[in-house]
Amino acid sequence: MEKIRVSKLVTTFGFGAAAWVVTAVIALSWGAVNDPSFEVIRQVRLPRAILASAIGVGLSVAGAALQALFANPLCEPYTLGISSGAGLGAVLGISFGFQWMVAGLTGTAFLGAIVFSVVLYLISLKAKGGNTTLLLAGVMLGFLGSSLVTLWISLSDSNGVQNAMNWLFGDLSRARLGGSLFTVAGVLSLTALLWGEWRNLDGLLMGEEGAAALGVDVRQVRRKVIVLVSLLIGLCVSAGGMIGFIGLVVPHFSRRMIGSLHLRLIPLCAIWGAATLTLADCLARVVVRPYELPVGVVTALIGAPVFLWIMLKRQERES
Amino acid sequence: METSFLQVCGISYAWGSRSEDDAKNRKIALDEVSFELAKGEIVVLLGPNGSGKSTLMKVISGILPLVRADGASGSMRYLGQNLTSIPQLRRAQLIAYIGSDLRAQFPMSAEDTVFLGRTCQKFGFLRRVSEEDIRTVKWAMELCFCWDLRERNLETLSGGERQLVALACGLAQGARILLLDETLSKMDINHQAAVGKVLKGLARDGYTILLVSHDLNVASEWAERAILLKSGRKVAEGSIHEMVSEEKLRLLYPNTGVVIGRNPVTGAPKVFFDR
Numbered sequence: 001m002e003k004i005r006v007s008k009l010v011t012t013f014g015f016g017a018a019a020w021v022v023t024a025v026i027a028l029s030w031g032a033v034n035d036p037s038f039e040v041i042r043q044v045r046l047p048r049a050i051l052a053s054a055i056g057v058g059l060s061v062a063g064a065a066l067q068a069l070f071a072n073p074l075c076e077p078y079t080l081g082i083s084s085g086a087g088l089g090a091v092l093g094i095s096f097g098f099q100w101m102v103a104g105l106t107g108t109a110f111l112g113a114i115v116f117s118v119v120l121y122l123i124s125l126k127a128k129g130g131n132t133t134l135l136l137a138g139v140m141l142g143f144l145g146s147s148l149v150t151l152w153i154s155l156s157d158s159n160g161v162q163n164a165m166n167w168l169f170g171d172l173s174r175a176r177l178g179g180s181l182f183t184v185a186g187v188l189s190l191t192a193l194l195w196g197e198w199r200n201l202d203g204l205l206m207g208e209e210g211a212a213a214l215g216v217d218v219r220q221v222r223r224k225v226i227v228l229v230s231l232l233i234g235l236c237v238s239a240g241g242m243i244g245f246i247g248l249v250v251p252h253f254s255r256r257m258i259g260s261l262h263l264r265l266i267p268l269c270a271i272w273g274a275a276t277l278t279l280a281d282c283l284a285r286v287v288v289r290p291y292e293l294p295v296g297v298v299t300a301l302i303g304a305p306v307f308l309w310i311m312l313k314r315q316e317r318e319s
Numbered sequence: 320m321e322t323s324f325l326q327v328c329g330i331s332y333a334w335g336s337r338s339e340d341d342a343k344n345r346k347i348a349l350d351e352v353s354f355e356l357a358k359g360e361i362v363v364l365l366g367p368n369g370s371g372k373s374t375l376m377k378v379i380s381g382i383l384p385l386v387r388a389d390g391a392s393g394s395m396r397y398l399g400q401n402l403t404s405i406p407q408l409r410r411a412q413l414i415a416y417i418g419s420d421l422r423a424q425f426p427m428s429a430e431d432t433v434f435l436g437r438t439c440q441k442f443g444f445l446r447r448v449s450e451e452d453i454r455t456v457k458w459a460m461e462l463c464f465c466w467d468l469r470e471r472n473l474e475t476l477s478g479g480e481r482q483l484v485a486l487a488c489g490l491a492q493g494a495r496i497l498l499l500d501e502t503l504s505k506m507d508i509n510h511q512a513a514v515g516k517v518l519k520g521l522a523r524d525g526y527t528i529l530l531v532s533h534d535l536n537v538a539s540e541w542a543e544r545a546i547l548l549k550s551g552r553k554v555a556e557g558s559i560h561e562m563v564s565e566e567k568l569r570l571l572y573p574n575t576g577v578v579i580g581r582n583p584v585t586g587a588p589k590v591f592f593d594r
Contacts, residue, residue, distance in 0.1 A: 071424045203438045205423050212382040213418075214492070215411025215439030260425040261434065263448070317474065 012257045016271035023279040024049050030282060032290055043177070051175040051183060051239060052281040052295070053274035056246060058187040058236040060273025061266055062229045063247020064254070065194050068201040068262065069225050070124055070134060073255075073310055076247030077233045080138035083244070084145025085116030086230075086237035087167050091149050093238075095156050106186070110234030116141055117226045146242070169294030170243035172281050183239045190232045191270055197225065198262035205260060243296045245303020246277055252310060323396075324358040324527055325379075325496060330393035332374055332383065332551075348374040350551040351393070356496075361518060361528045363538040365562065366548035367571055372531045375548070376498045379529075380416035381407050397496075411439035417489035419501035421481045423473055429484045430469035433460055436491030459490035462517055464510065478505035486514065497521070499530040503537055515541045535590040539563045540582070547571055563588040 027049040028041055036045070063076035077083045089112020096108075120138060127133035146168050153164040194201075203216035211218050236243075254268045277295070280302075284295040332349040348371045356362055364372045377383040378391075385391045385403055395402040397413055405413070421432065436459070437452045460466040465483040468476060476484065482502050489497060499518075503511050518528055518541055532538040538545070538559075545562035547555040547570065554570050555562060568577050568590070576593040 067425070073425060199438050202435055205425055205427070206435060207422075207424075209377070209382050210418070210421075212407060213380055213411065213416040214435055215408040217407050255426055259431050260423070260427045261431050 008258070012254075012268055013271060016268060016275060020053070020271060020275035020278065023275050023282065024053070027052070027278050027282040031285055032292075047175040047177045047180045048172050048281065049278055050177070051172050051180040052278045054180065054184040054187045055172075055236045055240045055243065056250075056273035056275070056277025057191060057270045058183075058232045058273075059243060059246040059277070060250035060254075060269040061191045061194055062232045062236070064251040064262070064265055064269045065201060065225055065229050066247070067251060068204045069222060069229070071204065071207055072134065073252060073314070074135055074248065074307060075138070076245065076251075077229075077236075078142065078242060078244030079135065079248065079307065080116075080120055081140070081142030081145055082113050082116045082120070082138075082230070082233050083237050083242040084142045084149070086110070086113040086234045087149050087242045088112045088145045088152075089115075089234065090238040091152055091167060095152065106235050106238050109238035110231055112145070113230035113234045113237070114227065116145065117230050121222065121226060165294060167241045168296070170241040170296035170299070171294055172240050173292065175239075179239065183235060186235045187232065190228055190235070191266065194225070194228050194232075195262070195266045197221065197228075198266060201225070201262040202260075241294070241296065243277070243299055245299045245307065246273060246280075248310075249299075249303050249306050250276055252306065323355040324398065325356040326396040327355070327379065328353050328394045328396070330375065330378055330385070330395070331391060332371075332378055332385070333390035334374075345390075347551050349378065352548070352551070352553050353393075354546055354553065354556060356527050356529060358527055359522050359525050360544060361522050361530070361542045362544045362546060363542035363559070364529065364531045364546050364548060365535065365538065365571060369550075370548040370571075371551040372548055373500050374551075376416060376500050376529065376531065380414050380498055381410045382416060408439050411492055411494065413494050414496045414498065415489035415492040415494040416498045417485050417500065417502045419482070419504055420478070421473065421485040421488070427473045428469065429465060429471050429473060429476065430456065430460065432473055432484055433465075433469075433487045433491050436488040439492055455491050455493065456487075459487040460484075462490065463487040464513060479507055479510060482506055483510065483514070495526055497526060497528045499528065501531055501533065503530075503532060504534065511537055535563060535568075539589065540585065540587045560588055563590060 028045050031045055033040060059077055066075040066077065066080060067073050069075070086109040090109040093108030119141065120134065123137045124134050149167055150164040153167070200216050200221040203211040203214045204218070204221065206214065208218055250273045251265070251269050254265055254272055258264045258268050277299070280298045281295045284293040284298045287293060330349050330352045331347070334346045334348050335344045352371070352375060364375065366372050374383065378385060379395060385393060402410065423432065433456050434452070437455065440452065457466065460469060463483045463486045465480065465487055468480060468484065473481065473484065482505055486499070486502055503514060506514060515537070522528055530538065530542065542559050544557065545559050546553060547562060547567060549571055555567055561567070563579060565577060565579055578591045578593045580589045580591055581587070582589055
């Protein structure tokens with residue numbers, strides 16, 4: 001690892017931090033009302049900007065970790081269906097009476113996320129080397145989870161379909177200051193724990209055998225990463241629903257800026273993740289004023305083409 | 320021979336089905352292979368495709384764990400210490416396995432790749448990067464003629480250049496036993512010769528090197544001893560001059576007639592096809 005140049009630090013981390021500050025200022029000053037009172041900013045926009053930043057960090061870092069875990073740049077919480085698992089867990093949790101500020105709800109979302117992650121992991125063991133199989137399995141799990149969410153909410157709720165949409169495409173409008181800060185604390189501590197695994201995550205980039213040759217206890221690291229990532233996704237989804245493609249786009253461009261070693265990649269993903277989702281949420285609020293788009297629609301509009309682009313580029317390289 | 324440095328006793332390993340009755344889906348890769356390596360020697364494993372050379376190397380390095388339930392058995396000792404009871408992290412500090420190709424799914428500079436070799440080394444707070452890490456990476460890359468490639472993306476390197484980087488990555492681990500699995504196969508003759516000299520130098524400094532090469536002439540130039548494997552069994556072992564002979568090679572490759580000559584300068588045995 002070369003001694004990283006100051007100019008590069010400024011252009012990556014500095015630019016990212018600046019981008020986040022700018023998007024945060026936009027998010028606070030732009031919205032449904034043109035001339036907002038201080039109360040509107042404090043009670044509506046501030047919690048929302050904080051929550052968007054926290055979820056952006058969480059999903060981006062989870063995406064980077066999943067990509068290392070499965071050695072595939074197309075993996076992320078949404079495309080692998082783990083977000084749907086968390087969403088399903090969260091929805092079931094709510095309907096059985098857990099409130100979202102209580103850690104209990106995050107608990108059921110975590111359970112959903114970890115069940116789906118473990119299923120995926122078992123599939124990845126079966127489908128040796130078959131990365132496409134893994135992704136297809138993830139997409140199918142995602143459909144399954146999303147359909148079950150829609151079904152369950154429609155059966156149990158008079159505004160069923162509308163509420164289901166909020167879960168399926170992400171919805172940050174329920175943000176409250178206390179809850180947002182709780183999410184921030186959780187996301188930051190889990191991010192720190194994943195960052196601490198940077199040497200092992202680096203080893204996983206060389207594939208299973210390569211990692212073992214480098215001295216990584218692959219099984220143990222995989223177990224640890226799956227638990228941490230599931231906690232992170234559970235937390236993000238229970239706070240904001242299923243928001244796709246942030247975990248794909250942010251790590252991809254962060255890698256291009258600073259390389260693939262996780263010592264630098266994870267913090268950079270965190271900064272750019274916060275900036276990206278804050279901006280996306282801001283767009284979601286104002287594009288069709290006075291209505292609101294679910295934030296997941298905005299991220300998918302940007303993320304899905306990027307997914308296709310990465311996939312095509314990979315195939316080009318392999319042929 | 321000096322004191323036994325690395326001792327491999329009766330290694331067996333089977334791929335596929337765990338049941339011994341299910342012969343169709345079961346391939347015995349290694350069958351009671353035993354040998355010893357002394358400190359500072361270069362030994363080559365020779366054998367046809369599928370004779371278990373790579374499997375043997377992966378077993379020694381710990382990539383393939385010797386789990387008895389999977390039909391694996393045997394033991395390995397490093398300076399009298401049981402290797403299988405050493406955790407993988409510590410084992411990677413002792414033994415570096417270097418494959419024939421290095422592929423990462425993500426964009427990586429050559430230097431970052433070599434840096435991965437330091438994964439197994441001990442760390443301070445937050446496993447931070449130490450001066451020693453940086454020094455070792457530079458040393459390994461200069462030794463393997465790839466320091467100039469350090470900022471290049473791994474994908475843009477040729478096969479031979481990637482092998483130089485792979486070798487540097489293995490050296491950066493700090494291990495004193497190097498297992499080279501076809502690591503010289505794509506290098507041009509220039510680099511093969513230069514890397515061979517580097518390996519000789521490392522052996523003089525006390526490194527023990529076990530290599531696999533299908534190119535008998537490369538192997539015979541650098542190795543002092545050879546171990547012959549066929550269908551997972553050791554068929555012969557001895558000095559390179561004894562082993563690279565028409566009689567012994569017929570054991571390994573019965574359908575190919577070969578003639579043995581000598582390198583006029585170094586005297587190493589060279590293999591030629593007969594008509």
